[in-house]
Amino acid sequence: MTVAVDELPKVLSGLSEADHLSEVVVLSTCNRVEVYAFAERFHGGYQDVREFLARHAGLAPENVADHLYAYHDADAVRHLFSVAAGLDSAVVGEHEILGQVRDAWDCSVAERTVGSVLGGLFRHAVEVGKRARSETSIGRGIASVSQAAVALADERIGGVAGRSVLVIGAGEMAEGTVRSLAGAGASEIVVANRTFDRAVQLAAVGDGTAVHISELPDVLARAAVLVTTTGAQELILQATDVASMAARRGGLPLVIVDIAVPRDVDPVAGRLEGVTLLDMDDIGEFIDGGLEARNREVASVAAIVDAEVQRYQSITSAREVAPLISALRQQAEEIRLAELERIAAKLSGLSAEQLAAVESLTKRIVNKMLHGPSTHLKDAAGRARGDRLAESLRDLYDL
Secondary structure, eight states, X not given: OOOOGGGHHHHHHHHHTSTTEXXXXXXXXXXXXXXXXXXXXXXXXXXXXXXXXXHHHTOOHHHHHTTOOOOOTHHHHHHHHHHHHTTTSSSTTOSHHHHHHHHHHHHHHHTTOOXXXXXXXXXXXXXXXXXXXXXXXXXXXXXXXXXXXXXXHHHHHTOOBTOEEEEEOOSHHHHHHHHHHHHHTXXXXXXXXXXXXXXXXXXXXXXXXXXXXXGXXXXXXXXXXXXXXOOOSSOXXXXXXXXXXHHTTTTOOEEEEEOOSSOSXXXXXXXXXXXXXXXXXXXXXXXXXXXXXXXXXXXXXXXXXXXXXXXXXXXXXXHHHHHHHHHXXXXXXXXXXXXXXXXXXXXXXXXXXXXXXXXXXXXXHHHHHHHHXXXXXXXXXXXXHHHHHHHHHHHHHTO
16 A cells, blocks of 8 residues: 555644544555554544545454554654655665655645644754764665666666666656666657656756657557556556567567566566566565665664664653753742742841842752752653652652
8 A cells, every 4th residue: 555645645644633633644655554653542543544444444443453664752763763764665765765755754844733843853854864874875766766766777788878678657766767768878768647747857958758548559659667656556568469460570679677675577577478567566676785784784773773763752751841940840830939039028137239149059958959850750751660750759849
């Protein structure tokens, strides 16, 4: 299941209206659909997300549950940071995922389904992704599915330089493919998409040509490679379609690289004579051999993620206890001022200098009395002990 770009506003609206979800971001890529939500209660929020995804997929909730994974609190933060850093991608260290994380956040901002909690979390996640790529070599070499698709096609046909390539789709994967093809020296880059205007825009990126979907048979008569990248929920090319197109090629072999999830091309097409069909499994096998250098960076990136999770927790924990500490100090200040007011008559004979000394003395006493509790509460914030201390403080001082 995927969530198309044009469906995101509706999906975000539907999720944000659920009973237990107050903030929502949806990240949908070629190999993942993830819902990040701020919920008052985990189980209620999980149930809301599960039921919504089931409705979206047209399945019963019980049939969806086995295919879901769920994280909360620090584990959820660590997962998002790992995703942004490229540790959880089909191609370790891929470039595209960081932009996809940013786009998911931007869409939620535009739809007003994100607030201070998820807004701060995603802002931090983007920082983590940038740090991982600037401080390690995790993103060097082939670092995206689209780059791998072009490299694999290049290997299979003995070079895409000087060849004609057809790309179906106009999303981020398609854009990455077009850029990689242009860099590899393809002589003709043709882009076909359901929305023709978008195909025109993308074709311009690689100095290519846009065509209507109806023109596919003519284009495939001369193309050496077809790359499919759409977000369609059903096959866009049946085996019979590919057979018909292959028959017009006069025996010229055709390499199809299907990097869509779910797949765009009927797997049976790979059995046709003269047709080589490659999919995400082939991409995975291809990149395994070239990942040794980046895999050596995984431990370094994981250390960055761990450090950033701790930093994020420290920031958010301090932010959470700040109002409580402020309330405690305000209460103490009100008591101090009230007591000084109560004995104001007895202090009336003091000079201005002596009154200032009394004022300073009472402030120092209050500050010293509150220093210990404030420090302990800040240090313990974000842990179970911190929660216990905060609750005790509320009960003892009626805050």
